[in-house]
Amino acid sequence: MIGKVNALLLRVLAFWLLLAPFVFITFPAFAQSSTGLQPPVFIDKIELTGNRAISSADIISEMRTRENTTYMGFFRPWLGINRFTQHLFADPNGGAYAFATPLVSDSSGLKNWIQRMLGEAPREFSAREFELDIVRLTELYAYNGFYAVRIDTTIIYQEAGRRVSLKVKISEGLPTLIDSIRYEGLDSVSPQLREKLPDDSELHIGDICSIERILNERDRLVDLFRENGYNFIAADSISVTLDTLRQSAGVYFLVRLPERLTYGEVSAIVHNAQGADSANQLKESLDDEVGIKVYSSKRLSHKLLRRAIQYRPKDLTQASLRLKTLQQLNQLGIFESIYIRNDSVQHKQLFSTIHLQLAPQHQIKPELLIDNRNSEPFFGLSLGYLNRNLFGGAESFNISTSAGIQLSYNQNLLEGIESKGGFFDGLPYNIEAVADIGIPYLFGLGNRFNTSVQYSFTQLPILLKQQRALIRFRVQGGANQYQRITFDILELELVLNDSLNAFRELFEEKIAENIDVDPTDEDEITTAIDSLLEKRLNPTIRFDFLFSNQIDSRRDFDVRWSFTAEETGSITYLVDRFIDTKSREGFTDDDPQIFGLPYSQYYKFSSQLSLAFSSGRKTQLATKFLIGFMSPYGKADQTPQERRFYSGGANSMRGWPYNSLGPGRNPSETVSNLGADIKIESSVEYRISFFTFLNQASGVVLFSDVGNIWNRTGEYAFVLGNWVQELAWDAGFGLRIGTPIGPIRLDFAYRIFDPTNSDDGWEIKKWAFPKFNFNFAIGEAF
Numbered sequence: 178m179i180g181k182v183n184a185l186l187l188r189v190l191a192f193w194l195l196l197a198p199f200v201f202i203t204f205p206a207f208a209q210s211s212t213g214l215q216p217p218v219f220i221d222k223i224e225l226t227g228n229r230a231i232s233s234a235d236i237i238s239e240m241r242t243r244e245n246t247t248y249m250g251f252f253r254p255w256l257g258i259n260r261f262t263q264h265l266f267a268d269p270n271g272g273a274y275a276f277a278t279p280l281v282s283d284s285s286g287l288k289n290w291i292q293r294m295l296g297e298a299p300r301e302f303s304a305r306e307f308e309l310d311i312v313r314l315t316e317l318y319a320y321n322g323f324y325a326v327r328i329d330t331t332i333i334y335q336e337a338g339r340r341v342s343l344k345v346k347i348s349e350g351l352p353t354l355i356d357s358i359r360y361e362g363l364d365s366v367s368p369q370l371r372e373k374l375p376d377d378s379e380l381h382i383g384d385i386c387s388i389e390r391i392l393n394e395r396d397r398l399v400d401l402f403r404e405n406g407y408n409f410i411a412a413d414s415i416s417v418t419l420d421t422l423r424q425s426a427g428v429y430f431l432v433r434l435p436e437r438l439t440y441g442e443v444s445a446i447v448h449n450a451q452g453a454d455s456a457n458q459l460k461e462s463l464d465d466e467v468g469i470k471v472y473s474s475k476r477l478s479h480k481l482l483r484r485a486i487q488y489r490p491k492d493l494t495q496a497s498l499r500l501k502t503l504q505q506l507n508q509l510g511i512f513e514s515i516y517i518r519n520d521s522v523q524h525k526q527l528f529s530t531i532h533l534q535l536a537p538q539h540q541i542k543p544e545l546l547i548d549n550r551n552s553e554p555f556f557g558l559s560l561g562y563l564n565r566n567l568f569g570g571a572e573s574f575n576i577s578t579s580a581g582i583q584l585s586y587n588q589n590l591l592e593g594i595e596s597k598g599g600f601f602d603g604l605p606y607n608i609e610a611v612a613d614i615g616i617p618y619l620f621g622l623g624n625r626f627n628t629s630v631q632y633s634f635t636q637l638p639i640l641l642k643q644q645r646a647l648i649r650f651r652v653q654g655g656a657n658q659y660q661r662i663t664f665d666i667l668e669l670e671l672v673l674n675d676s677l678n679a680f681r682e683l684f685e686e687k688i689a690e691n692i693d694v695d696p697t698d699e700d701e702i703t704t705a706i707d708s709l710l711e712k713r714l715n716p717t718i719r720f721d722f723l724f725s726n727q728i729d730s731r732r733d734f735d736v737r738w739s740f741t742a743e744e745t746g747s748i749t750y751l752v753d754r755f756i757d758t759k760s761r762e763g764f765t766d767d768d769p770q771i772f773g774l775p776y777s778q779y780y781k782f783s784s785q786l787s788l789a790f791s792s793g794r795k796t797q798l799a800t801k802f803l804i805g806f807m808s809p810y811g812k813a814d815q816t817p818q819e820r821r822f823y824s825g826g827a828n829s830m831r832g833w834p835y836n837s838l839g840p841g842r843n844p845s846e847t848v849s850n851l852g853a854d855i856k857i858e859s860s861v862e863y864r865i866s867f868f869t870f871l872n873q874a875s876g877v878v879l880f881s882d883v884g885n886i887w888n889r890t891g892e893y894a895f896v897l898g899n900w901v902q903e904l905a906w907d908a909g910f911g912l913r914i915g916t917p918i919g920p921i922r923l924d925f926a927y928r929i930f931d932p933t934n935s936d937d938g939w940e941i942k943k944w945a946f947p948k949f950n951f952n953f954a955i956g957e958a959f
Contacts, residue, residue, distance in 0.1 A: 204572040213375075220244045220300040227347035231321060234793065239317050239899040240310040242343070245300050248476040292698060302341045308704075318349065322385035324351030345514025352385045360398075365434060370405055375396075391417055398430065406437040408527055410517075417701075438494045441526030444468040445482055450513070450535035466490045473535060476569030477511075484618065485509065486531065494527055502531070504658075507569040508625070509617050511536060517708060537754040538566050548827070548833075549953045557581020557607070582606040583638070583733060624654040639850045640680040641710075644673040645819070658728040665719035666747070672819055673922040674710045678892045681706065687847040694889055698955055700892050714776040718744040727852075735789035745820070747780030748809055752928025755764045767813035777817045781807035783856075787959045795876070797864040801959040805856040822906075824886045827952035828959070831882055831926035832907025832951060839886035841893035841903050844933040849886075857904070858884030858957060864913070880924070880958070881908040885932065906930040908950065919956040925949040 223244050225233045237243060311328050318326035331344040358380055363371055379394035397413050402410045414435065419429040443466065448454055454472035461470045462479045466489050485505035488498040499517055506515050515537040520528045531904040533919040539562070546557035561577030611631045619626040629649045636642050647670035653663050689696040694705045726739045749771050757771045764770045769778055785806035790798045804814055805822050809815055825833035837846040840853035859882070883906045884935035887895035909926035927949050928940040 190728045192715045193525070198756055203930075208494045216591055217299075218302040218338060219340050220302050220343065221335065222342045224342070224344045225347065227344070227349065228911045230323060230352070231317065235412040236314060236345075237319070238794070239313050241313075242302070242307045242310050262562045265476055265559060267648065297779075302343075304332075312766065314345075314347075318347075319602065320388040322352045322354075322387040323349050324421070325623060330851045341887055349551055351424060353421055353426050355380060355382055355384050355386045355426040355428055358382065359427070360432065361429065361432065362432040364902050365437075373401065378430060378862075379415070385419065386419070386428065391428060395430070398432065400433075400496065402434065403494075405495075406439070406493040408438050408494040409435045409436055432606075432863070435663075436522070436525060438522065438525055440490050440492050440494060441523065441528040443486065443488065443490060443529065443531075444470070445486065445533060447471040447477060447482075447535060449473055450537060475538060475566065476537075476568045477535075477566065479572055481509070481617075482506075482533075483683055490526075505623065506531070506533065508577050508623060510573055511538075511571050536565060539564055542577070544579075545955070549951065554584045555581055556584065567614070573617075576608045576612045577608075578608075580606070580608045592600070605638045607633065607635045619652055619654075621633070622654060627651040627653070636677070638681050639847050639852070640677040640884060642675040642677065643819070646671045648717075659724060659726060661721075661723045662723040663719075663723075663744075665717065668717040668719065670715040670717065670792075670816065672713045672715065674712070676706070678708060683847065687845050688851070691843050691845045691848040691893075692851070708815075709818070712774055714749060714771075714774050715820065716776065716919045717745040718747070718749045719958050726861075730780070734791070735787075736829075737787040738785070740782075740784045742780075742782050744780045745817075746776055746811060746813065750778060751778040753812075758827045767812055770845075777809075777820070778811040778813035779809045779816045779820070781805070781816075781820065783822075784959070792863075797866075798861070799957075799959070800861045801859065801865060803856065803858040807854045816854055821854060822856035822886050823852050824856065824884060825849065827924065827954040829882070830884055830905055830907060831880070831909060831924050831948050831952050831958070832928040833905065838905055838933075839893070840888045841885065841895075842932045843893045844935070853886035853893070854889045855887040856884070857900070858882070862958070866913075870915050872915065873917065873920070875915040875920070878909060878911040878913060878924070879909075881906070882926070883907075904930070905932055907950075911952075913957075916955075922954045922956065922958070924952040924954075925959075926952065 179383070179935045220242065221244065223237070223242070225236060229238060246584040309332070311330060314328055315326060318324075327348040327350065329525050330344045333344070334340070335342065348463075351922070358378075360374055363374075370562065376399065379390050379397055380878060383865040384390060390583045392517055393414060395417060398415055399410055399412055414433050416431045416433075418429040418431070421428070421507075445467065447470065449458065458472050458474050459470060460473075460477075460479075461468065461471075464479070465483050465487055467483050469482055471477050471479070485502060486506065488495070492498070504516055506512060512533050514534040515531070516573045517529055517531050520530055542559075542561040542852070544559040544561070546555070546559055547556050559577060559579035561575065564574040566572065567574045569699040573724045585604065607952055609632070611629065613627055613629040615625055615627040617625055622782075627649075629651065631648070631649075632644075632646045634642070634644050646669060648862070649668040650666045651663060652666060653661065681702070685702060688694075689702060689705065692705070696700050720742045721742045724736070726732045726736045746769065750769070750772045753769065753776075761770060761773045762765065764775075769776050783803070785801060785803040789798065789803040792798045807816050824830050825838040826835035834846070836852070837849045839849055843849065860880065862878050862880040864876065864878050868875050883904050885900075885903055885905050887893060887900065887903070906929040907926045909924060911919040911922060911924035913922060915921075927944060930938050932938055933938065
């Protein structure tokens with residue numbers, strides 16, 4: 178009986194701990210002081226009306242009077258956590274609360290940590306601050322060209338003056354338009370430069386006369402003059418005068434130009450990475466009008482550094498040349514810090530020195546690998562070695578090895594499979610070794626050349642062993658702060674497959690019928706298995722393009738777009754067609770092979786677009802769309818299994834385990850592990866940050882995914898009029914714990930629509946809280 182009573186008390190206490198934050202949201206009177214002092218007035222709601230030219234989010238961000246963070250118009254969980262914590266712990270200031278006795282002492286500082294990291298303090302109302310906010314909003318509208326704005330406010334007190342609602346009505350009026358633009362102080366400017374002034378101007382006759390546009394035009398002028406020899410011009414070198422009559426305005430720029438300069442002596446100093454510079458280690462040279470000093474016992478090519486420095490004595494000073502110099506030196510990958518110091522100006526010449534701090538040449542990189550691939554825990558270790566300057570020309574050498582093992586079998590894949598010859602030869606695992614050497618220039622700096630060799634040995638969860646060995650020749654070029662282009666000149670991959678005990682039984686029971694193979698025909702099964710286990714050569718040419726605007730501080734939203742195109746088999750086909758013309762045993766003339774080795778022939782395209790919009794101070798709406806297609810050609814009639822598209826897992830359809838969805842309405846997870854040739858997928862996430870961990874933003878995510886994979890032909894092929902009905906759909910929530918290497922991601926996903934369900938597919942009808950699919954990873958899903 179005592180045990181039952183204790184269990185009941187524990188349940189009641191647990192229920193109260195879960196319910197209390199929401200009680201304090203709903204009944205804020207509990208948070209009031211009972212000392213007899215005038216209680217604070219808390220802000221309940223701020224309502225904006227009449228604003229069209231400026232968004233509500235921008236207006237709220239300008240105000241210091243703010244309501245607590247609200248979700249879906251009423252839900253304020255972090256406020257509830259703060260209030261509940263105020264009562265749960267002792268009050269260090271001695272104040273008396275509705276709770277006579279606090280439950281826990283605050284001597285550990287846990288109260289402040291919870292309130293600061295997990296909670297949000299109630300927003301108190303200040304009439305004086307609200308008045309200043311109206312002044313700020315008037316200035317904000319003037320900043321955007323609305324000088325006739327009128328702002329009216331209404332203050333509504335509730336609950337005996339303990340809470341207040343604020344209404345702000347904005348009458349924007351007509352904007353002030355620009356009717357003239359003039360530039361003065363340009364008598365010393367060359368006619369050619371003067372002609373460039375109107376090009377790409379931020380201001381035009383008839384535009385709204387916003388301060389933002391005027392400042393952007395001023396900054397454009399600064400950049401233009403810095404690019405044409407006026408190195409020391411600054412924003413305060415240009416004064417702006419507005420001549421306004423409310424509805425129209427003239428804008429006048431008065432430019433005070435500094436002296437026009439050319440470059441004088443150019444020098445670069447490479448400082449010792451292991452201590453103070455020593456004259457005993459100094460190596461210096463002067464060539465191509467650039468002096469180089471290196472304080473290091475390590476070899477370092479002076480010629481390489483000169484190639485990276487983009488300006489020379491007597492060249493007109495240009496900001497773009499300095500920037501390109503910094504970028505080129507950074508791309509070498511051997512410096513820890515880089516900066517250019519202006520030393521002096523003499524006889525209209527700018528003398529400068531480039532200071533370079535070498536990074537450590539050698540680095541050991543251990544890593545712990547943890548995920549839940551195949552819906553089972555997977556643990557592994559990786560150890561890498563990096564040499565940043567192998568031969569003295571900034572050649573990088575990187576070698577790494579990794580090994581990991583899955584801690585248990587995926588029962589969904591292997592359910593009902595038994596074998597007379599014993600079961601499996603151990604759990605699924607992966608062993609991999611990679612070596613890479615990179616040269617920081619190919620026909621010029623900015624084009625990096627890499628050669629890689631790789632070997633991996635993998636035991637797959639569908640009772641297959643796979644060995645892959647490849648050599649790759651890669652060029653990276655066309656890189657700037659927004660884009661990167663990668664071109665694999667040639668990738669030669671050899672794939673060897675073998676089966677484990679019970680694979681034939683698994684093939685007969687779960688694979689054959691789903692890939693149009695008769696499970697009762699032994700010869701047909703043997704042929705299909707032989708084809709699946711056939712060794713292959715994949716000679717691939719690949720093009721990758723990546724665009725991202727993350728570097729742009731003035732961006733309105735985040736954009737990331739990638740596109741990949743690859744072709745495999747054209748080189749081996751030419752060898753097959755013109756060099757190896759002999760017949761080989763076991764092959765016909767229609768089989769793709771050279772010297773008795775089968776090869777793949779296919780082309781493949783994929784593209785992914787990701788967008789992220791800030792919808793509030795602590796919230797972000799993100800979405801992605803992915804599409805992929807591949808097809809065999811020439812002598813080949815199917816695509817290689819290791820290059821196909823897959824669906825399901827932490828970075829895909831999170832309601833399904835890794836690689837366990839599709840193709841189409843296929844119900845077998847085992848068949849899903851063989852992939853397909855067509856993929857469509859889309860996701861949306863609502864990210865909420867409300868606490869920090871290791872000084873990194875952390876919070877929760879609400880998400881939904883939709884997508885699937887399809888074959889090109891057969892029962893589970895992509896059909897234009899039917900593919901929408903075969904899209905899988907999931908939704909869920911997740912936790913993001915910030916770390917310096919990226920957020921730790923814990924996602925719990927529920928299936929809403931499952932096209933593989935033989936009923937109507939709507940899994941939401943059978944929804945139950947424990948029936949989720951758990952995903953663990955590091956970094957955002959997209």
